[in-house]
Amino acid sequence: MDRIWVLAETGEQGPTPLTLELLAAARGLAPRVEAVAWGPGTASIAGVLGEHGASRVYDVGDLAGALPGAPVAAAMAALVERGERPDAVLFPASYDGRDVAGRLSVRLDRPVLTNVTGLSVRDGSLVTEHPVFGGAQIVHARFTGEGPGIYVVRAKSFAAASAGGAAAEVVAAPAGDVGPTGAARIVERHAEEASGPKLDEAAVVVSGGRGLGSADSYALVEELARLLHGAPGASRAIVDAGWVPYSHQVGQTGKTVKPTLYVGWGISGATQRLVGMKGAKSIVAINKDREAPIFSVADLGVVGDVHKVLPALIEALRSRS
Amino acid sequence: MHVVVCVKQIPDPAAPGSLRKDTLTLDRSGKLVMDDSDSYGVEMALQLASGVDGSEVTLVSMAPGSETSGLRTALAMGAADAILVSDDALAGSDALSTAKVLAAAIRRAEPDLVIAATESTDGYTGTLPVQVAELLGMPSVTFAKRVSTDGTTIKVERQTEAGYDDVECPLPAVVTVTAGVVEPRYPSFKGIMAAKSKRIDVLGLADLGIDAAEVGSRGAREEVLDVADAEARGGGEIVVDEGDGAQRIVAFLEQLKVI
Ligand SMILES: Cc1cc2nc3c(=O)[nH]c(=O)nc-3n(C[C@H](O)[C@H](O)[C@H](O)COP(=O)(O)OP(=O)(O)OC[C@H]3O[C@@H](n4cnc5c(N)ncnc54)[C@H](O)[C@@H]3O)c2cc1C
Numbered sequence: 001m002d003r004i005w006v007l008a009e010t011g012e013q014g015p016t017p018l019t020l021e022l023l024a025a026a027r028g029l030a031p032r033v034e035a036v037a038w039g040p041g042t043a044s045i046a047g048v049l050g051e052h053g054a055s056r057v058y059d060v061g062d063l064a065g066a067l068p069g070a071p072v073a074a075a076m077a078a079l080v081e082r083g084e085r086p087d088a089v090l091f092p093a094s095y096d097g098r099d100v101a102g103r104l105s106v107r108l109d110r111p112v113l114t115n116v117t118g119l120s121v122r123d124g125s126l127v128t129e130h131p132v133f134g135g136a137q138i139v140h141a142r143f144t145g146e147g148p149g150i151y152v153v154r155a156k157s158f159a160a161a162s163a164g165g166a167a168a169e170v171v172a173a174p175a176g177d178v179g180p181t182g183a184a185r186i187v188e189r190h191a192e193e194a195s196g197p198k199l200d201e202a203a204v205v206v207s208g209g210r211g212l213g214s215a216d217s218y219a220l221v222e223e224l225a226r227l228l229h230g231a232p233g234a235s236r237a238i239v240d241a242g243w244v245p246y247s248h249q250v251g252q253t254g255k256t257v258k259p260t261l262y263v264g265w266g267i268s269g270a271t272q273r274l275v276g277m278k279g280a281k282s283i284v285a286i287n288k289d290r291e292a293p294i295f296s297v298a299d300l301g302v303v304g305d306v307h308k309v310l311p312a313l314i315e316a317l318r319s320r321s
Numbered sequence: 322m323h324v325v326v327c328v329k330q331i332p333d334p335a336a337p338g339s340l341r342k343d344t345l346t347l348d349r350s351g352k353l354v355m356d357d358s359d360s361y362g363v364e365m366a367l368q369l370a371s372g373v374d375g376s377e378v379t380l381v382s383m384a385p386g387s388e389t390s391g392l393r394t395a396l397a398m399g400a401a402d403a404i405l406v407s408d409d410a411l412a413g414s415d416a417l418s419t420a421k422v423l424a425a426a427i428r429r430a431e432p433d434l435v436i437a438a439t440e441s442t443d444g445y446t447g448t449l450p451v452q453v454a455e456l457l458g459m460p461s462v463t464f465a466k467r468v469s470t471d472g473t474t475i476k477v478e479r480q481t482e483a484g485y486d487d488v489e490c491p492l493p494a495v496v497t498v499t500a501g502v503v504e505p506r507y508p509s510f511k512g513i514m515a516a517k518s519k520r521i522d523v524l525g526l527a528d529l530g531i532d533a534a535e536v537g538s539r540g541a542r543e544e545v546l547d548v549a550d551a552e553a554r555g556g557g558e559i560v561v562d563e564g565d566g567a568q569r570i571v572a573f574l575e576q577l578k579v580i
């Protein structure tokens with residue numbers, strides 16, 4: 001492992017937390033780490049990327065509203081064609097990260113390993129870890145064909161850490177014409193109003209499931225989250241039911257959270273759910289069913305009715321402040 | 322408008338999954354059903370097709386043993402016909418090989434719009450639809466929450482970290498939908514009866530001009546090394562609420578110094 005690329009995504013406050021996690025992972029595996037970024041502000045994030053271990057950042061440039069999948073993959077493929085040869089490319093398991101990975105996979109004719117939660121080097125080749133059956137088992141896998149290997153890595157698999165490096169050297173890497181593949185355009189962006197910390201960064205996550213009984217009861221989950229300075233989360237069942245937006249979903253198909261404290265109300269704890277939250281330091285679960293699987297991972301389990309315990313808890317916390 | 326929906330037929334997710342010890346691949350023996358995640362794509366396709374005159378929905382699936390039971394479910398919902406790729410040489414295909422096979426089958430249908438689930442229930446690699454789009458030379462919009470079309474362009478509300486984006490895209494294009502975006506209809510009795518006589522074209526690799534050596538386990542370029550049990554997280558204290566449940570939680574939060 002000599003050289004690893006990391007797809008660097010930028011949010012409102014610079015590189016996303018997952019980007020920094022991937023840089024830390026790459027640094028632990030190879031001496032040379034480089035980032036690929038797009039957007040109008042790449043030069044302004046070169047400092048942070050460098051601090052986290054990237055010696056260079058390839059700048060695809062402003063995409064003028066195009067979705068990044070096709071142009072960014074094309075730019076990366078062009079670099080490889082020009083003779084830049086990373087041994088591995090790490091992608092964030094994010095909306096855009098998966099798009100770029102899928103398209104690059106076709107461009108380079110290399111398969112993709114997704115849902116990666118761990119990486120190590122065994123006998124010179126990169127070995128991946130994937131949780132299966134809700135994280136009850138871990139599969140180790142690797143590529144057997146010619147590199148570069150393409151990996152899509154889940155959030156919170158690695159801890160971000162600054163390495164104190166100098167700013168990354170910015171190298172222009174334009175996409176060129178991608179024809180019809182690049183024709184999808186963002187015409188307007190909408191930010192859902194969010195007060196309090198983000199779900200995947202919050203120290204406390206308060207989650208609700210179908211046991212809440214109705215969409216209205218979710219307000220109690222939000223209220224408790226507010227009182228604990230945390231973020232409200234949700235099970236897929238109530239996202240599918242339309243009670244809360246998808247951005248609240250925790251689990252295999254939602255966000256991975258690793259808070260100090262996770263509190264789950266009326267959530268059964270299906271395997272696909274557990275994979276998204278069992279990394280929490282402490283877990284409190286309230287469920288009326290003594291046999292609910294979530295109790296098997298809870299530090300404190302309360303067998304009871306959410307409609308009694310939740311309002312009582314909110315009341316108790318309110319009277320303290 | 323011709324809409325193609327990718328439909329995966331998978332082992333019943335209600336039955337516990339297992340890895341075959343000899344090959345370390347997912348055990349796919351037993352009856353297959355339509356992946357629940359795909360019912361949203363089928364419903365979305367039917368709704369969009371009904372809004373544009375002269376539209377039709379075709380299903381495309383790759384499955385072992387000429388399996389059609391999952392496809393019949395989607396046909397019963399209202400799709401017009403289906404293409405099924407089934408070939409012994411496909412066993413053990415990785416997602417990129419699967420994408421090549423599906424893209425070749427989809428190309429034959431000459432679609433204006435291709436709809437797929439964001440990820441499958443059993444494999445959830447989540448890259449296949451975009452690989453198909455790249456192979457077909459089409460744009461793609463993933464994680465669609467809401468979709469509308471006039472038959473020449475699509476407008477999509479696409480999920481983002483912060484909220485959603487309004488995305489516009491000319492057709493032909495590939496769109497992936499997440500679960501819950503529409504309410505999948507239940508097949509009516511009439512639909513179920515009609516589905517029995519709807520056409521399913523069964524194709525092999527030779528029909529698609531794909532070399533058997535490039536797909537399946539022969540063409541796979543990734544391997545599973547081993548499967549290990551994950552570190553178990555032990556359970557803690559479990560109490561039954563006797564009216565003191567909230568107080569027990571308060572005490573626990575104090576102990577954690579969260580409050
Ligand atoms: C491919 C795939 C991906 C998935 N991804 C995710 C994911 O990302 N996130 C996710 O959450 N799920 C995911 N799921 C779904 C998951 O399998 C479960 O269906 C879902 O998590 C169940 O949500 P739930 O716990 O809210 O509902 P249920 O399973 O219906 O559980 C409700 C619980 O509430 C309890 N309850 C009911 N009434 C009360 C009451 N009054 N007081 C206290 N307790 C009560 C019940 O005992 C029960 O345990 C996925 C599934 C698949 C197949």
